[in-house]
Amino acid sequence: EDQVTQSPEALRLQEGESSSLNCSYTVSGLRGLFWYRQDPGKGPEFLFTLYSAGEEKEKERLKATLTKKESFLHITAPKPEDSATYLCAVQNTGGFKTIFGAGTRLFVKA
Amino acid sequence: GAVVSQHPSRVICKSGTSVKIECRSLDFQATTMFWYRQFPKQSLMLMATSNEGSKATYEQGVEKDKFLINHASLTLSTLTVTSAHPEDSSFYICSAWDILHEKLFFGSGTQLSVL
Numbered sequence: 549e550d551q552v553t554q555s556p557e558a559l560r561l562q563e564g565e566s567s568s569l570n571c572s573y574t575v576s577g578l579r580g581l582f583w584y585r586q587d588p589g590k591g592p593e594f595l596f597t598l599y600s601a602g603e604e605k606e607k608e609r610l611k612a613t614l615t616k617k618e619s620f621l622h623i624t625a626p627k628p629e630d631s632a633t634y635l636c637a638v639q640n641t642g643g644f645k646t647i648f649g650a651g652t653r654l655f656v657k658a
Numbered sequence: 659g660a661v662v663s664q665h666p667s668r669v670i671c672k673s674g675t676s677v678k679i680e681c682r683s684l685d686f687q688a689t690t691m692f693w694y695r696q697f698p699k700q701s702l703m704l705m706a707t708s709n710e711g712s713k714a715t716y717e718q719g720v721e722k723d724k725f726l727i728n729h730a731s732l733t734l735s736t737l738t739v740t741s742a743h744p745e746d747s748s749f750y751i752c753s754a755w756d757i758l759h760e761k762l763f764f765g766s767g768t769q770l771s772v773l
Contacts, residue, residue: 582762591664591751591764592702635701637762643707644690644755646762650701 550575552649554636560655561626569621569652571636581619582646583612584635592635595621626656661685662754664765671742672773679737679768681752687732688754692762693725696749708735742772 553572561567573581580599584592596605598614605612609630611622621634637648663682671677681691689710694702706727707715714727724746726738735754739746751767 580760584764589749589767589769591662591753591766594761594763597760639762644692644757644762645704645707646692646753647704648694648702653699 550638550640550647552636552638552647554634554649554652556652557650558653558655560657561623563627563656563658564625566622566624566626568623569634569636569654571619571621571649572617573619573636573638573649574617575638575640577641579639579641579644581614582637582639583610583619583621584637586633586635586651595634623654626654628656628658630654631656661756662752662763662765664752664768666768667766668769668771670771670773673743674741677739677742677770679739679750679752679770681735681737681754681765683733683754683756683763686754686756686758688735688756689732690755690757691729691735692753692755693727693735693737694751694753696751696767698749702751705737739770742770744772746770747772 551574555570583595586592596612601616613620633651633653635651637646639646691708693705705720708727708729710729716722729735752765
């Protein structure tokens with residue numbers, strides 16, 4: 549059964565304090581791994597798709613990397629507006645069904 | 659702008675009534691849409707996969723007679739919560755798979771409160 553585990557559950561950072569969020573996954577065959585940002589009371593906002601081990605993608609202060617077992621979302625010099633829940637999800641090659649992890653709630657204090 | 663539109667954003671209903679939630683893909687045709695349920699401070703729980711022109715595929719433990727899904731066109735899927743009860747109160751989110759860009763886009767969610 550496909551599974552996604554995210555850690556830590558919550559992360560509190562000072563503004564400018566870089567850190568990483570972890571997403572460990574097991575999937576029968578990986579079609580893609582996704583990162584989303586979700587603000588309270590809203591739907592998830594797409595950030596990245598990673599397809600194969602070794603792939604990296606960047607957007608502003610965020611950088612996502614992928615290995616065969618896990619993905620990291622690196623946040624460089626975060627700002628308070630980066631505070632949100634970050635969700636990781638996987639999609640297997642059997643279809644488009646997408647399974648989400650529990651998320652990491654990030655709090656960035658000014 | 660939003661590529662997936664979900665309505666209503668909030669609904670309050672009496673126990674025993676039915677509620678319909680619409681999910682529309684605005685900029686692309688979506689043969690596959692998904693419905694998720696989310697409890698406070700928890701992640702998205704996949705309820706069902708909605709395929710245009712065919713029956714939805716429900717996840718284990720999800721009552722197909724309570725949560726009716728219809729995907730009658732390439733841009734519209736609906737979720738009807740039938741005979742709603744307080745335990746059905748939750749945040750429901752739809753998503754649509756953009757096969758061209760290989761991205762899963764989400765609606766803004768519907769907060770259902772059953773009194």
